[in-house]
Amino acid sequence: MTLTEIPMKKTVISSLICFFIFSNISVLFAQQFLDIDIKNKCIYSGSVMDEELYAFRTDVTTMDNVVKKILDLGGGLKRNFYIVQTNVENVSAVVDKGKRYLLWSQDFLEKASRIDVYGSVSHEIGHHLNKHSLKPEVQEIEEREADFFMGFILFKANFSEGEIRDFLKTMPKLTGRGFDEERYNTVLEGFKKSESAIKLKGLEWENDPSMVSFLKAGFPFPPPECHTSFELPASIFFNHQTLGEVSRKITRGLDAHD
Numbered sequence: 001m002t003l004t005e006i007p008m009k010k011t012v013i014s015s016l017i018c019f020f021i022f023s024n025i026s027v028l029f030a031q032q033f034l035d036i037d038i039k040n041k042c043i044y045s046g047s048v049m050d051e052e053l054y055a056f057r058t059d060v061t062t063m064d065n066v067v068k069k070i071l072d073l074g075g076g077l078k079r080n081f082y083i084v085q086t087n088v089e090n091v092s093a094v095v096d097k098g099k100r101y102l103l104w105s106q107d108f109l110e111k112a113s114r115i116d117v118y119g120s121v122s123h124e125i126g127h128h129l130n131k132h133s134l135k136p137e138v139q140e141i142e143e144r145e146a147d148f149f150m151g152f153i154l155f156k157a158n159f160s161e162g163e164i165r166d167f168l169k170t171m172p173k174l175t176g177r178g179f180d181e182e183r184y185n186t187v188l189e190g191f192k193k194s195e196s197a198i199k200l201k202g203l204e205w206e207n208d209p210s211m212v213s214f215l216k217a218g219f220p221f222p223p224p225e226c227h228t229s230f231e232l233p234a235s236i237f238f239n240h241q242t243l244g245e246v247s248r249k250i251t252r253g254l255d256a257h258d
Contacts, residue, residue: 031056034086036096040134042127042146044120045089053086053103063104063121070122073156074129074149081128093124093134100128115159115167122153137234141243144186151190164191 034053043049063083071077081093081100090108094101102124109117126149127134132142154164168184240246 034084036094036099036101038094038096040096041092041094042124042134042139042143043089044091044124049089049092050087053088056085056087056106062106062109066109066117066121067102067125069157070118070125070153073153077129080131081125091120091124093127093132095132095134102128115154115163118154118157118159119150119164119167123147123150126150144183144243147183147186148190148193151187151192152194153190154187155191155194161188161191164188 031054034055036053038049038051038053041049063085067079067083071079081102083102083104085106086103088103088105090105090112092103094103102121104121112120123146126146127142129149130142130145132138132145134142151164159167164187165184168187237246237249240249
């Protein structure tokens with residue numbers, strides 16, 4: 001070893017140390033801890049979500065485009081949630097401190113089929129547009145409403161009934177049930193609603209002012225903000241097995257106080 005070789009090796013070692021330091025710094029700047037409570041959530045995969053989530057600062061154009069397309073297919077709906085790329089398994093909706101989040105995985109988005117993407121993302125968006133609380137005690141009802149919106153969007157995205165049925169057969173469990181005919185029928189209701197809306201617009205009398213006024217008289221979506229609200233405790237509906245039973249009990253109560 002000559003004296004001239006020593007400083008060269010020191011320089012190489014110093015360069016390597018600097019490289020590793022700057023590499024680690026760049027990783028730190030590329031992600032940050034996502035400080036949100038995930039107690040109220042819907043996980044598309046049906047699995048447990050990591051307790052520590054990190055937001056990644058990468059190109060989010062792809063998911064932004066998917067969300068925009070779904071909102072446009074829904075009739076130009078307005079986004080009421082934040083989109084965050086993080087270390088979830090695929091796609092999840094979370095509500096924390098009055099704020100709404102759509103969490104998504106880049107890996108899932110790159111590997112999933114088109115119907116997987118549109119189905120999962122529209123389901124989670126449906127939760128937010130319906131202003132769901134995502135609390136466990138109202139999960140059953142909220143999941144059905146999100147499924148209805150998903151069916152509505154899947155028709156607009158040109159998927160067939162057969163494709164939707166196959167999709168639901170492989171879709172991870174959302175409410176502990178997995179696929180069943182009842183859930184498929186809920187998604188199909190949204191599908192048929194979307195189909196009917198398109199057929200109505202194509203009829204000859206669509207320009208009749210009275211008919212146009214009639215068609216516009218439906219309930220807006222998402223629903224408008226309430227002037228006041230009251231959350232009914234779950235105990236009121238103890239032993240009620242269907243939404244019909246819940247509806248009849250609420251109706252009787254309202255009729256009794258006219």
